[in-house]
Amino acid sequence: MKDQLTLQLLDTHAGGDVSRIVTGGVDPLPGDTVRQKMEYLRDDADGLRRLLLEEPYGAPEMSVDLIVPASDPRAEIGYIIMEVMGYPIYSGSNTICTATALLESGLIAKREGLQSFMLESPAGLVHIDARVENGRVEAITCGGLPSYIDTYRASIHVPSLGDVTYSVAYSGGFYALVDARELGFHLTRDEEADLARCAGAIVEAIQTRRGFSHYALGDVGPLPFLHFMGPEERVADDYYRSRSATYVHPGVICRSTTGTGTSARLALMHHEGRIRPGDRLETVSLRESGFVGEFLGVDTLGERGHDVVRNTITGKAHILARSETVVNCDDPMVSCAGLHHILSSRSL
Structure with missing residues (x-):
């Protein structure tokens, strides 16, 4: 027994x-x-x-x-x-x-x-x-966590890469946002291992230099995520599409673009004045799968007056x-x- x-x-x-x-x-x-x-x-x-x-x-x-x-x-x-x-x-x-x-x-x-x-x-x-x-669940739309830009276009020296420009968003965790083209990537599946190595080096450099604190939650741990951003294509007046890849430290390139990564992108697009309430962004992964984020509006929260983006994420699960x-x-x-x-x- x-x-x-x-x-x-x-x-x-x-x-x-x-x-x-x-x-x-x-x-x-x-x-x-x-x-x-x-x-x-x-x-x-x-x-x-x-x-x-x-x-x-x-x-x-x-x-x-x-x-x-x-x-x-x-x-x-x-x-x-x-x-x-x-x-x-x-x-x-x-x-x-x-x-x-x-x-x-x-x-x-x-x-x-x-x-x-x-x-x-x-x-x-x-x-x-x-x-x-x-009788089948064809789509789920969920509220994305209120998202905001903590750091905009900072620079850090990464020993294996040189100087890297990045922004940091909070969308459920802190995300480093980097331009894939500036790092020589086209965001194709054959780049997956190189993307993981590159992202790991950037995340470790940022973690060594500084920490991040949420305006309401305080310390939520070291920055764990990096999101590679491809060029944005305007498909319609209120619809954008972009190749993307999300890295989770240590060592994982997500197969999807992730919902929180998509929310982080919406926060950056708002910060740069390139998106209006009702606009949507479809992020497309290395495997051609995608999520659609919708920008709903902005609230000003916290003592420092963060512009916090309200958003939703839509996708399908199997x-x-x-x-x-x-x-x-x-x-x-x-x-x-x-x-x-x-x-x-x-x-x-």
């Missing part, structure tokens, strides 16, 4: 980025809010994130979203986001995947046409508009697999440290 630890998963992807939605097997977490539950995982039970993003179960290019009860009565369900860099308080692609998984699994009742509901992320409430056609994953603690490749106190078990 022994105990077997199991997890119920729905694997999904949006724009190529795989999100593993954990729907069962984890015991109730301490904390009165989704943010507090996230902090408990981060500080006392990081083994779950490492288990599902490392060999033999996963890869660092994936993300994990744990379904938890919402604390706000306006929200249907809560979710906690886990990535290779840690615990971002928000992610557009993970939100699109989570909302789709909840609808397709029946955890939220699915209705034909357009339906709206709220989820609770560690960043707070997120408004979701889901478009259902012939269900890849439904599975029960067995956690083999006797496998020498698996570390169960920090897992037994949060994983339900059953006797065999």
Whole structure:
């Protein structure tokens, strides 16, 4: 007789980025809010994130979203986001995947046409508009986190690259924004490894020089993201398209352009006076997938009077697999440290 630890998963992807939605097997977490539950995982039970993003179960290019009860009565369900860099308080692609998984699994009742509901992320409430056609979720529009420009066109010397010009936006995490052409990139798939090396060098140089503080949240950790910006093509009066690539430190080029990366671009376009409320930007990835961000308007917030961009992100997610994953603690490749106190078990 022994105990077997199991997890119920729905694997999904949006724009190529795989999100593993954990729907069962984890015991109730301490904390009165989704943010507090996230902090408990981060500080006392990081083994779950490492288990599902490392060999033999996963890869660092994936993300994990744990379904938890919402604390706000306006929200249907809560979710906690886990990535290779840690615990971002928000992610557009993970939100699109989570909302789709909840609808397709029946955890939220699915209705034909357009339906709206709220989820609770560690960043707070997120408004979701889901478009259902012939019984399938065809698109999710989620509220992007209010985004702003912290630093505009600064310069830093990167030993392997020389002087690099960058801006920094906050859109759920701090993003370095760089012009791909200035660094010699066309944003094609064969450049992926070189993009990762280049971005890693820039992020490490910025992290060494300085930190960043959110006007309301304070210190949210070292800058973890970099977004390569391609040229913008004006497709219509209110619609732009741009090749893009998002890097997550350390070492990951996302398969999608990411929702928060798209929100960061909208903040920069507003800062430069090149976008109006109602305008949309489609970001296109190395794999030709895309998200569409819409600029809704601006609020002036914080003691320094930041122009904070309200926006939405639209994309589509696909269900890849439904599975029960067995956690083999006797496998020498698996570390169960920090897992037994949060994983339900059953006797065999």
